[in-house]
Amino acid sequence: MSNLLFRKLALSSLLLLAGCAASTPNAQISVKSKAIEAFTDICLKTAPSFAGSAEAAKRYGIDDLQDMGFTRIGFTADKNLAVQLSAKECVVTTPSQSDNSLPRQLLSAVQPYSQTAVADRVPSKVSLQGANFILQHDRNGGEAYVLLRNN
Numbered sequence: 020m021s022n023l024l025f026r027k028l029a030l031s032s033l034l035l036l037a038g039c040a041a042s043t044p045n046a047q048i049s050v051k052s053k054a055i056e057a058f059t060d061i062c063l064k065t066a067p068s069f070a071g072s073a074e075a076a077k078r079y080g081i082d083d084l085q086d087m088g089f090t091r092i093g094f095t096a097d098k099n100l101a102v103q104l105s106a107k108e109c110v111v112t113t114p115s116q117s118d119n120s121l122p123r124q125l126l127s128a129v130q131p132y133s134q135t136a137v138a139d140r141v142p143s144k145v146s147l148q149g150a151n152f153i154l155q156h157d158r159n160g161g162e163a164y165v166l167l168r169n170n
Contacts, residue, residue, distance in 0.1 A: 052121055054112075054164065055128050060078065063128065066150065066166060067147055090104060107168040110163055126139065133145040153165075
């Protein structure tokens, strides 16, 4: 009986490893999410200083940013898109979405702007215009696309 169990485990492990070897985790996929497009324009294109991020947010319907002292926040009129902007952090949030490709879309969106290879999962470190950042996609209670300066 234990020999049969060993064979099943060995075969399962072999199939798992073969699947991993054949996968292409860094393959580019097209970005279809409007929130990730907004993240690209508001955060990635304005990094590392995020100068111009408020103007970019206006193009997505976020006209009024509230200064909270440590960050500026703003929302679209329908509250379906929000930003949090500071000198060291840029965040775009939306309500929860049932699209499992969002993390891969985010990684694909970052790749053209990063001077280093982008990992196949988040959180990950990226280098933008010579500055190091942590990229995160938090799906707890909504979608939060985060770019946090790491120095």
